[in-house]
Amino acid sequence: MTQEKSNPTATIPIHLRAATAKDVPALVPLLVRLKRLNEEFDPLLKVREDVESQAEEILKRDVTNPNAVLLAAEGVGADKDKVVGVVRALIRERPFYTPEREGVIVDIYMLPLYRRKGVGEFLLREVTARLKEKGAGVVTAEFPTQNEIAVRFYAKRGFRPITSLHARSV
Amino acid sequence: MVQAEAPPSGSARGTRRKARPDPDEKEATQTAALSERSVRLAKFYQGKVEMVPKVPVRSLEDFGLWYTPGIAAVSKAIQADKDASFDLTGRWNTIAIVTDGSRVLGLGNIGPEAALPVMEGKALLFKYLGGVDAFPLPIQVASAEELVETVERIAPAVGGVNLEDIASPKCFFVLEQLQKRLPVPVWHDDQLGTAASTVAGLLNALKLTGRTIGHTRTVLLGAGAANLATARLLIALGHDPSELTLVDQKGILHAERVDLDELMLHNPWKYRIALATDGGGRKGNLSDALVGADVLLAASTPGPHTVKPDEIGRMAKSSIVFALANPVPEIYPSAALDAGAAIVATGRSDFPNQVNNSLIFPGVFRGVLDARARSIPDELVLAAAYELAARAEDVGLTPTHILPTMGEAGVFPHVAAAVAVKAVELGLARRRHSRSEFLERARARMARPALLAKALEKAGLIAPMPDERNEPRKKP
Numbered sequence: 074m075t076q077e078k079s080n081p082t083a084t085i086p087i088h089l090r091a092a093t094a095k096d097v098p099a100l101v102p103l104l105v106r107l108k109r110l111n112e113e114f115d116p117l118l119k120v121r122e123d124v125e126s127q128a129e130e131i132l133k134r135d136v137t138n139p140n141a142v143l144l145a146a147e148g149v150g151a152d153k154d155k156v157v158g159v160v161r162a163l164i165r166e167r168p169f170y171t172p173e174r175e176g177v178i179v180d181i182y183m184l185p186l187y188r189r190k191g192v193g194e195f196l197l198r199e200v201t202a203r204l205k206e207k208g209a210g211v212v213t214a215e216f217p218t219q220n221e222i223a224v225r226f227y228a229k230r231g232f233r234p235i236t237s238l239h240a241r242s243v
Numbered sequence: 244m245v246q247a248e249a250p251p252s253g254s255a256r257g258t259r260r261k262a263r264p265d266p267d268e269k270e271a272t273q274t275a276a277l278s279e280r281s282v283r284l285a286k287f288y289q290g291k292v293e294m295v296p297k298v299p300v301r302s303l304e305d306f307g308l309w310y311t312p313g314i315a316a317v318s319k320a321i322q323a324d325k326d327a328s329f330d331l332t333g334r335w336n337t338i339a340i341v342t343d344g345s346r347v348l349g350l351g352n353i354g355p356e357a358a359l360p361v362m363e364g365k366a367l368l369f370k371y372l373g374g375v376d377a378f379p380l381p382i383q384v385a386s387a388e389e390l391v392e393t394v395e396r397i398a399p400a401v402g403g404v405n406l407e408d409i410a411s412p413k414c415f416f417v418l419e420q421l422q423k424r425l426p427v428p429v430w431h432d433d434q435l436g437t438a439a440s441t442v443a444g445l446l447n448a449l450k451l452t453g454r455t456i457g458h459t460r461t462v463l464l465g466a467g468a469a470n471l472a473t474a475r476l477l478i479a480l481g482h483d484p485s486e487l488t489l490v491d492q493k494g495i496l497h498a499e500r501v502d503l504d505e506l507m508l509h510n511p512w513k514y515r516i517a518l519a520t521d522g523g524g525r526k527g528n529l530s531d532a533l534v535g536a537d538v539l540l541a542a543s544t545p546g547p548h549t550v551k552p553d554e555i556g557r558m559a560k561s562s563i564v565f566a567l568a569n570p571v572p573e574i575y576p577s578a579a580l581d582a583g584a585a586i587v588a589t590g591r592s593d594f595p596n597q598v599n600n601s602l603i604f605p606g607v608f609r610g611v612l613d614a615r616a617r618s619i620p621d622e623l624v625l626a627a628a629y630e631l632a633a634r635a636e637d638v639g640l641t642p643t644h645i646l647p648t649m650g651e652a653g654v655f656p657h658v659a660a661a662v663a664v665k666a667v668e669l670g671l672a673r674r675r676h677s678r679s680e681f682l683e684r685a686r687a688r689m690a691r692p693a694l695l696a697k698a699l700e701k702a703g704l705i706a707p708m709p710d711e712r713n714e715p716r717k718k719p
Contacts, residue, residue: 106501106504109501109504109505110504110505110508113504113505113508113509184498184499185498185499185503185504185507185514185517185518186498186499186518186521
């Protein structure tokens with residue numbers, strides 16, 4: 074289990090910790106919000122009717138999966154103990170390339186009031202450290218191509234596109 | 244013949260209501276009569292403004308002065324200094340009234356051609372009330388970006404731009420972009436004109452009920468062009484954002500509402516207000532928002548039952564209610580007063596306290612044009628609102644007189660002078676004068692169009708109303 078880590082910068086209005094099974098009910102709506110946001114970018118990202126139960130399943134699995142990093146962000150002060158964000162990342166093997174292990178950030182969602190103010194930067198630093206602990210030599214991020222906010226965020230922090238996923242319905 | 248949109252009298256809705264004279268039906272009958280006459284007069288006059296010479300032409304020789312070859316020297320002077328175009332041409336007094344026809348009056352997206360009569364009417368108001376030469380300019384565009392680019396390209400001809408009847412949230416993008424890019428003031432009347440007159444009325448209503456803006460709880464019903472601008476202005480005036488609650492069709496606008504990410508992408512202006520106010524600390528619907536509120540500013544859907552008396556009853560004592568939907572306010576003044584409101588304003592002239600952007604825009608444009616201002620930040624908008632409030636106070640504040648009426652024409656030059664002085668103060672003016680100089684100029688320039696029209700009527704160059712020729716003129 075990853076060790077609890079408190080917020081090093083007082084101005085960042087969140088506290089980040091590893092999620093447990095008890096957090097799953099609070100994390101489900103956040104993950105669903107993210108999927109609904111993704112839906113805005115492309116019709117092939119249309120959210121399924123059973124998105125809630127799917128999210129619950131996947132989050133439950135992540136909690137015990139050694140190749141997953143699942144973090145819960147809590148508020149501070151009056152919002153202490155309120156889950157305000159979720160970070161999901163997975164370790165993937167790279168059989169053909171080096172580095173051999175890749176840490177993929179698959180989901181980051183923060184409630185609107187807890188964005189900016191250095192929060193994204195902080196989350197990225199924390200999740201990267203945990204992925205590195207699990208042996209990742211490269212960190213990647215998955216998000217809809219049309220999400221320009223994400224494109225800008227990662228580009229500013231040294232990320233570049235290395236593979237593309239192109240889709241059409243059949 | 245165009246059919247007027249009057250509901251049949253004695254409808255089921257009408258019979259259920261109390262015996263009180265029905266302002267709704269009266270208004271509908273009046274509107275029907277006006278509509279019919281408007282169409283008839285449009286056919287007769289075929290336009291409401293025209294260009295007339297403002298220089299003497301004694302013979303064709305004079306064209307050598309007004310046009311080539313003499314005029315080349317004037318062009319050269321402007322080539323050397325673009326700002327000289329404000330001195331050597333009519334640019335200083337010329338604006339464009341631009342629309343894409345995407346949200347015209349209550350008619351919706353009717354297209355640029357159909358918007359033209361409305362823009363012509365606005366041009367007439369600009370000329371008659373503000374002394375401003377305004378070009379009606381509906382344009383055919385496919386996107387908001389195209390609209391911005393088009394206006395940017397006509398900017399060399401004008402000293403200002405008035406955006407009109409553009410759908411929300413497109414209007415926020417267009418205004419923001421043009422304010423950034425153009426070297427002249429850009430105004431969107433549906434946002435700024437309405438917001439400024441609302442704020443002016445509110446300042447006086449607060450005064451009358453012993454409140455200060457820093458200690459007021461306000462609910463805004465409707466989160467469209469007008470109310471988003473009003474919310475921004477209130478915050479700029481010192482209203483605590485956490486005491487502001489915006490309510491739209493989906494209920495209270497707070498930071499955790501599920502549609503917030505969608506707003507972030509498609510209406511960042513509403514998103515920002517949602518974050519700044521976070522529902523004033525509340526969630527739920529209008530009823531939840533109104534508990535203990537001092538002020539309700541409704542700019543939403545026509546009533547008269549959009550806001551219910553028992554909802555007004557939940558507000559603080561001596562509450563202030565602005566029901567600004569047209570043609571029928573969200574709640575009738577009588578109903579709001581019965582439910583406990585102390586002061587009620589509407590958008591209509593047949594009730595007291597008309598909140599009307601026509602109280603603002605003539606003075607604002609006269610002011611920015613006389614100062615040859617480079618832009619029109621919120622400080623100028625607020626200067627207009629403060630001045631309008633002060634003018635009503637000069638006459639005397641009462642619960643039925645929180646704003647000047649359109650009949651108090653002496654108000655406009657004062658608004659102009661206040662705006663011009665503020666532009667000078669902020670370093671935005673190409674022309675610096677004292678307040679009294681600006682006031683004198685504004686008075687003269689605003690009085691001129693009526694004199695001009697009178698003279699033209701007297702000379703028979705403006706035809707009398709064809710349907711009034713044989714009748715004695717009604718006294719105003």
